[in-house]
Amino acid sequence: MAAEEQTGTQKDRSMVLQKQMIAKHFERLEKAPKSGEKVVYTFVPGNLTELIRSFDALPLLPEINALQSGMRGTSKDYIAAAERAGHSEDVCTYVKCDIGMLKSGNIGPTGTKLPDPDLLLLSYTGCYTFMKWFELLREEYDCPTVFLQIPYQGDGRLAPEHRDYITEQIRTDLIPALEKVTGQSYDEERLRHHLGLAAEAEDHLVAVLESAKNRPSPIDAYFGGVYYVGPIFSAFRGTEEGVEYYRELRSEVEARVAAGLGPITPDGPLNDQKFRLVVEGPPNWTSFREFWRMFSEEHAVVVASTYTKVGGTYDFGFRHDPDDPLGTMADYCGGCYTNLNLPSRIDMLVDYIREYSADGFLINSVKSCNSFSAGQLMMLREVESRTGIPGAFIESDLVDPRYFSAANIKNRIESYLQMLSARAGAA
Amino acid sequence: MSARSDVVDWALGCYHDLDFGIARGWLEAEGGRTAAGYLPVYAPREIIHACNMLPVGIYGGGDQLEIIRGDAFYQSYICHLPRSVVELAQSGRLDFLSAMLFPSTCDVIRNLSGMWQLLFPEQYVRYLDLPHQRNTELGGAFWERELRTLLKDLGEVSGRPATDDDLVASIGVYQELRHLILELYRVRREEPWRVPTEELYLLMRAAEVVPPEVFLEKGRAYLAAAHAETGRRRDNSRVVIVGAFCEQPPLGLIKTIERAGCYIVDDDFLVGNRLLEQDVPTDSDPVRALADTFIRHASKTSVLYEPDPEGKRRLMKGRVAAAGADGVIFAAPSFCDPALLDRPMLRAGAEEEGIPCIAFKYSENSGQFQQFREQAGTFSDAIKLWGGT
Numbered sequence: 001m002a003a004e005e006q007t008g009t010q011k012d013r014s015m016v017l018q019k020q021m022i023a024k025h026f027e028r029l030e031k032a033p034k035s036g037e038k039v040v041y042t043f044v045p046g047n048l049t050e051l052i053r054s055f056d057a058l059p060l061l062p063e064i065n066a067l068q069s070g071m072r073g074t075s076k077d078y079i080a081a082a083e084r085a086g087h088s089e090d091v092c093t094y095v096k097c098d099i100g101m102l103k104s105g106n107i108g109p110t111g112t113k114l115p116d117p118d119l120l121l122l123s124y125t126g127c128y129t130f131m132k133w134f135e136l137l138r139e140e141y142d143c144p145t146v147f148l149q150i151p152y153q154g155d156g157r158l159a160p161e162h163r164d165y166i167t168e169q170i171r172t173d174l175i176p177a178l179e180k181v182t183g184q185s186y187d188e189e190r191l192r193h194h195l196g197l198a199a200e201a202e203d204h205l206v207a208v209l210e211s212a213k214n215r216p217s218p219i220d221a222y223f224g225g226v227y228y229v230g231p232i233f234s235a236f237r238g239t240e241e242g243v244e245y246y247r248e249l250r251s252e253v254e255a256r257v258a259a260g261l262g263p264i265t266p267d268g269p270l271n272d273q274k275f276r277l278v279v280e281g282p283p284n285w286t287s288f289r290e291f292w293r294m295f296s297e298e299h300a301v302v303v304a305s306t307y308t309k310v311g312g313t314y315d316f317g318f319r320h321d322p323d324d325p326l327g328t329m330a331d332y333c334g335g336c337y338t339n340l341n342l343p344s345r346i347d348m349l350v351d352y353i354r355e356y357s358a359d360g361f362l363i364n365s366v367k368s369c370n371s372f373s374a375g376q377l378m379m380l381r382e383v384e385s386r387t388g389i390p391g392a393f394i395e396s397d398l399v400d401p402r403y404f405s406a407a408n409i410k411n412r413i414e415s416y417l418q419m420l421s422a423r424a425g426a427a
Numbered sequence: 428m429s430a431r432s433d434v435v436d437w438a439l440g441c442y443h444d445l446d447f448g449i450a451r452g453w454l455e456a457e458g459g460r461t462a463a464g465y466l467p468v469y470a471p472r473e474i475i476h477a478c479n480m481l482p483v484g485i486y487g488g489g490d491q492l493e494i495i496r497g498d499a500f501y502q503s504y505i506c507h508l509p510r511s512v513v514e515l516a517q518s519g520r521l522d523f524l525s526a527m528l529f530p531s532t533c534d535v536i537r538n539l540s541g542m543w544q545l546l547f548p549e550q551y552v553r554y555l556d557l558p559h560q561r562n563t564e565l566g567g568a569f570w571e572r573e574l575r576t577l578l579k580d581l582g583e584v585s586g587r588p589a590t591d592d593d594l595v596a597s598i599g600v601y602q603e604l605r606h607l608i609l610e611l612y613r614v615r616r617e618e619p620w621r622v623p624t625e626e627l628y629l630l631m632r633a634a635e636v637v638p639p640e641v642f643l644e645k646g647r648a649y650l651a652a653a654h655a656e657t658g659r660r661r662d663n664s665r666v667v668i669v670g671a672f673c674e675q676p677p678l679g680l681i682k683t684i685e686r687a688g689c690y691i692v693d694d695d696f697l698v699g700n701r702l703l704e705q706d707v708p709t710d711s712d713p714v715r716a717l718a719d720t721f722i723r724h725a726s727k728t729s730v731l732y733e734p735d736p737e738g739k740r741r742l743m744k745g746r747v748a749a750a751g752a753d754g755v756i757f758a759a760p761s762f763c764d765p766a767l768l769d770r771p772m773l774r775a776g777a778e779e780e781g782i783p784c785i786a787f788k789y790s791e792n793s794g795q796f797q798q799f800r801e802q803a804g805t806f807s808d809a810i811k812l813w814g815g816t
Binding site: 091128135145151152154161165172343346370371378395 | 500509534537538558559565566568569572732734736739768774
């Protein structure tokens, strides 16, 4: 996507495919008011894309638009517009970026006008701000809102009664709302078809993510990872295009494994990998390439990340199950990373460090996101204590460039990697 | 000393006592007693009480506690409450609690539940996922199951599982408590010079940390004294405070607002103590009755989903009218997601109705009040001079 275009680095077929898929999707979105296709706004964690698609509706994800605005350099003005309209400087910049974009004409990341929603599907999964975000959007649009409460895994599991609660909400609230908005009847066979496609793509994605166990790692599971999860997080899970994309991506990655090659970074291939890292927390989007380069210049590759699991924890075994359509959607929603409690998140980091033979781990704590950030200092200490590996802690933000201090972050990363080198040397 | 000042001094003592002396005394008075702490905003105290446990509201250390260990757990851009709660716990001040409940107020309190599991594995820790679906079929059934689980678990923790009769009795106790609180609020609303918010607030804080029976006695004594004394009516503006439902403002801030010329005639301080706006029926299954009452009659708050698309816009108009207020002061803790994300909607609704508003942020340990005094004073003067248009 944007990074490859600007550097003129090589493009794999999967990159081209993804770009075409996204462009086509936003074209359809732009034309939706005329074509009559219905548009459902929803969030990445707990998104029910297969169900939406089974009604021939199009998903649109505000946080994807916000991060794209961050990468394209427009988020600063959008945030300023929202703050001028009374939104606090203390709250999530995704929300303010989205509100600011809306107030500025709602031109989406590809430069096309975004359609108004026909339905706001608030899947309240792992992030309190989501609830307020859609209450705010609801003020701007004349359309129904469906609220799905996804119980948090406070005890480290999705209790059977919580699973039932989610399926009942889907059955009694969401499906009738989709039927009303689209004029189509619920078709369980179509849903099963989409769920089957989702599972197929998920198999390929997991193979891609787990390829990072190789040395050298053929992927960067954080900076590259956000591109890899793009289609499955956004609009393409459960679609033929999604499966094709992930099949292609997997074959490219497997070819790199066979050739002993590393991933493509903003500065070209990273074959000589000195540090294998695990990363917790979302990336900064406004200086994404600069941030990535701080790692790649030091020959550091990310072998696993938690952020790439906010849209599903497939590498821990979950697959959409066509034989249990509503139940599997409940399991999916309940199992997204941000819906896991702190001990489970720590377990995941420890597992990654061990399974992927990591040399270190880093937490990028973003100011915007309390769901991620509250408790990360304790996570740092717990993971250090359980693995014996020191961690690094840096602070930035999602899409507010005012909170990305490049020199400070670079200094911390370099110092951390020097410390890892010294430890390795001493050992 | 008057009866009134006796009660206020007692409440002030509770407020200042970060060692929870009254709660500890209650535990020591009789063998087999236990206590359960809860964070803001809402916890079903009836369930805790029915298991022979003392419910204890944990609202941090305010401006009285130096934060040393708590800051090591939180970045600078996270609100102050959790760091002072951690400080209280790390300094042993919460070691009398056998259980801690973390309601779904926001992601910070949610994540603190996981931290607590790791920090204090000997304590029973529960994240209380409040129901956002406001219909009895779905949300009510969900909340009823959550309450039954909590009732069973706390019965095991306390060693005294609650019967239906126990729970009905506890519902009755908290019904009385709510009635008293609502009466205090009514008197303040109608004659705020009789019940200054500084005093009412101290009483509300005391109600969070003492046995309900003790508070009923003290609160009634205060009410009787307030009725007996006329007080001196001032030409103040009448304001509603909105946004201070979780991390609490320092007492000095409340005093400052009042002394700047504002009668606080409604607020959302400690709103969990009166979140249920109707009585819980006691002639049916008590757990179901508690759940249904929450679903049907929980007051509107930023921590619960608002199902009515017009609800946010209308809320301030309704509250201002009910309180006979002249304006709204949006006072939210820094970095408070629920209050600050709600504010644009609430304020827009208020301003559409011509209701004067001001807004500021505080922290529980704010120590400088000059800016608040100037803002609140100017606000009050503006209302008096130009009214709400």
